Amino acid sequence: MSLGFNTDLKTRRASKEIKIYDTVIPKGIAVTMNVSVNFSECHFPTRVVLGADFLAMYSSSWNILLLEVTESTILTPNVKQIQGVNHDPEHYGEDALRSNPRRFLGDNTPIPHMQVWGCHKCFPQGVDVLASPGCRRSLERVSMSRTESLFKLTVILYTRRIN
Amino acid sequence: MDEIHGTCMSLLEAAPDTVSSSVYQCIAWLCVPENLPFQKEVLEAILEAYGGDRDLAWSTSFQQENVPLVVSLYKETHRFFSTAAFNHR
Numbered sequence: 001m002s003l004g005f006n007t008d009l010k011t012r013r014a015s016k017e018i019k020i021y022d023t024v025i026p027k028g029i030a031v032t033m034n035v036s037v038n039f040s041e042c043h044f045p046t047r048v049v050l051g052a053d054f055l056a057m058y059s060s061s062w063n064i065l066l067l068e069v070t071e072s073t074i075l076t077p078n079v080k081q082i083q084g085v086n087h088d089p090e091h092y093g094e095d096a097l098r099s100n101p102r103r104f105l106g107d108n109t110p111i112p113h114m115q116v117w118g119c120h121k122c123f124p125q126g127v128d129v130l131a132s133p134g135c136r137r138s139l140e141r142v143s144m145s146r147t148e149s150l151f152k153l154t155v156i157l158y159t160r161r162i163n
Numbered sequence: 164m165d166e167i168h169g170t171c172m173s174l175l176e177a178a179p180d181t182v183s184s185s186v187y188q189c190i191a192w193l194c195v196p197e198n199l200p201f202q203k204e205v206l207e208a209i210l211e212a213y214g215g216d217r218d219l220a221w222s223t224s225f226q227q228e229n230v231p232l233v234v235s236l237y238k239e240t241h242r243f244f245s246t247a248a249f250n251h252r
Contacts, residue, residue: 092242099192099243101201104235 188244189236208232 089096092103193202212230213220228234 099239101205101236101239102232103242104238105231107235107238 185237185240185244189240192240192244205230205232205236 192198209220209224209230210217213223
C-alpha cells in the first residue's frame, strides 16, 4: 500500500497509539509529520485519521496539490487528534511540550505538523469540491510562503512598535 | 440573556480555529521577557536577508520565503500552539 511518501523527506509516523478526544491514532498510521503525500497514489487504510476539512487546509496552507481522493479514502470529520501528534515526545523529544523556535531549522520538509480547520470555512463543501479541477487550480495559487510572510511582518511590525 | 450570551461567546470564540490563533500565540510568546532576545535575533535575521533595509523587508515580505529562522519559528508555532485545542466543533 503506497501512501505516497516522499522518502527524501523525514517521515514521521505515530510512534505509539495516541488517544485524544474521541479518536485513536494507531501506531504507525499516516498521520505523520513532514510527509509529502501524492493523493493520486493514496489509498488510506480504513482507520484513516484525516478529515475532509483537514485535507482542505493541508492543500491550501501548505501548497500541496490535492490530486484525487479515491473511493477507498475513508474520511472522518472533525478530527482533533492533531495536538496529540504535535506534542508527542516520541516524535519531538523531551522538549515536545516546550516551544523551540529553532526546532525546524534546516528542516525543509513541507509539512512540519498537522493542523486542522485552517481552511475549513473556505471549503465547506468537502472533498468532492476539493477534488474538482477548479478547486485544484485555486489551491495551487495558495503559497506556503504567505505564512512565513505573515510572521515576518508580525515580527517587523511588533519590533517597530516597541522600538 | 441567551442572545447576549451567544454574542459574547461569538466574540470570544471568533476564528479560534485558524492560523490567526497561532499568530496570537506567537506574538505572546515573543512578548515574554525571556524570549525578547530571540525576537531581536529573528528581526536581525530578517533584516540581514534584506541587506539591512527595513522598508524593503516590509514591502517584499509577501513575495519571498528566505529567512530560515522565521520558517522555523512559524513551523514551531503551528506545531506547539495547535489550533485544534481551541476547537469544539
